[in-house]
Amino acid sequence: MALIVQKYGGSSVADVAKIQSVARRIADSAPGHHVVVVVSAMGKTTDGLVSLAHQLAPVPDPREMDMLLATGEQVTIALLAMALQALGFKARSFTGAQAGLRTDRAHTKARIARITAERVRAALDAGAIAVVAGFQGASDEDEITTLGRGGSDLTAVALAAALKAELCEIYTDVDGVYTADPNVVPEARKLPRVAYDEMLEMASLGAKVLQARSVEFAKKYGVTVHVRSTFKPDAGTIVTREERAMEDVVVTGITHDRSQAKISLLRVPDRPGIAAQVFGAVGTKNIVVDMIVQNISRDGYTDISFTVPRGDVARAHTLLDEIGRAVGAEKTVHDERVAKVSIVGVGMRSHSGVAARMFSALSKEGINIQMISTSEIAVSCVIEDKYAELAVRALHDAFELGREGVRE
Numbered sequence: 001m002a003l004i005v006q007k008y009g010g011s012s013v014a015d016v017a018k019i020q021s022v023a024r025r026i027a028d029s030a031p032g033h034h035v036v037v038v039v040s041a042m043g044k045t046t047d048g049l050v051s052l053a054h055q056l057a058p059v060p061d062p063r064e065m066d067m068l069l070a071t072g073e074q075v076t077i078a079l080l081a082m083a084l085q086a087l088g089f090k091a092r093s094f095t096g097a098q099a100g101l102r103t104d105r106a107h108t109k110a111r112i113a114r115i116t117a118e119r120v121r122a123a124l125d126a127g128a129i130a131v132v133a134g135f136q137g138a139s140d141e142d143e144i145t146t147l148g149r150g151g152s153d154l155t156a157v158a159l160a161a162a163l164k165a166e167l168c169e170i171y172t173d174v175d176g177v178y179t180a181d182p183n184v185v186p187e188a189r190k191l192p193r194v195a196y197d198e199m200l201e202m203a204s205l206g207a208k209v210l211q212a213r214s215v216e217f218a219k220k221y222g223v224t225v226h227v228r229s230t231f232k233p234d235a236g237t238i239v240t241r242e243e244r245a246m247e248d249v250v251v252t253g254i255t256h257d258r259s260q261a262k263i264s265l266l267r268v269p270d271r272p273g274i275a276a277q278v279f280g281a282v283g284t285k286n287i288v289v290d291m292i293v294q295n296i297s298r299d300g301y302t303d304i305s306f307t308v309p310r311g312d313v314a315r316a317h318t319l320l321d322e323i324g325r326a327v328g329a330e331k332t333v334h335d336e337r338v339a340k341v342s343i344v345g346v347g348m349r350s351h352s353g354v355a356a357r358m359f360s361a362l363s364k365e366g367i368n369i370q371m372i373s374t375s376e377i378a379v380s381c382v383i384e385d386k387y388a389e390l391a392v393r394a395l396h397d398a399f400e401l402g403r404e405g406v407r408e
């Protein structure tokens, strides 16, 4: 009997009626299969728990935070098991620890060390549907840990790998991965297949379909992931290893990210050690820097610009004022009105002139490029925020992504 893992996100189990409809959806797949279901906390429960904690402590103790956050998923597993039982199925719920998901001790962002899943296997052998709490595990000291926001995806993929599942289905409120955000580009198309690396770029560039770590894990262990809608029966998007034909298309998708801000240090003396000093300081404050651009130096001075999450910009600006003075910069400026637009595709490995096509599409719309970065399969530009949607539409057109049969 084939084993399948299905994961349902928070919006799919947001209330009792939705839990019942998820139970019916599971019931449809159950005959003839061993089914392991992974669930998130109901709706926005986790956000609510985070906000409770912050009302009591500006920086809550990480161990207690995990103790708190893990309760969200525990509610869902019990309710879903009851809903399945009400439909006449045998079902048994398990916390992450009971499912044998062992992690390191890094509270709130733990990494999975191993999964034994003995009790899950035993439940399946006894003919039950196993319902496992996503996002949580336990350290070897039996401390409850969580895997980072969005971590239920990772639980599902990791369980699929550990149990050698035939299929790992991620059910969510979108029905797959699109060539661009359909709210921005009405002619965006659902991609039937995307490569792990494309999905990773898209996840880190702002397309929030799958948690990035779960995609890394899927790639490492060769788990094929099917992203599909909880509310519609259609096939979604298969995230899988790169296939030859995938390279025929140059660009697979356009993403945009409006959650960043740009900080610039102007007229910094150009000598060894300055960048190390600046980014060393930023790193110790746990501010994650994304793009960095340094100009060529003129008369011994240069400008350094970089992007940080918008939520960190105030902190970063105060810090950079200080560092800027220490390294002799003329001044530091920040700009929150920026957006990053990117083109992604494994086809870029074998096609040339892709970046030029991107720049010319932006220039035709009169959009100025402030920063550029590239990877093997992506090119990103920072532009003024108010042009973000226009840029996405222009790029979608320029690379003809609305066309039938871009990738089958």
Ligand code: ASP
Binding pocket: 009, 010, 040, 041, 046, 047, 072, 134, 135, 148, 149, 150, 151, 152, 153
């Ligand atoms: N409930 C957790 C969160 O909201 C985990 C998840 O949904 O995947 O981040």
Ligand code: MG
Binding pocket: 009, 010, 040, 150, 152
């Ligand atoms: Mg989620």
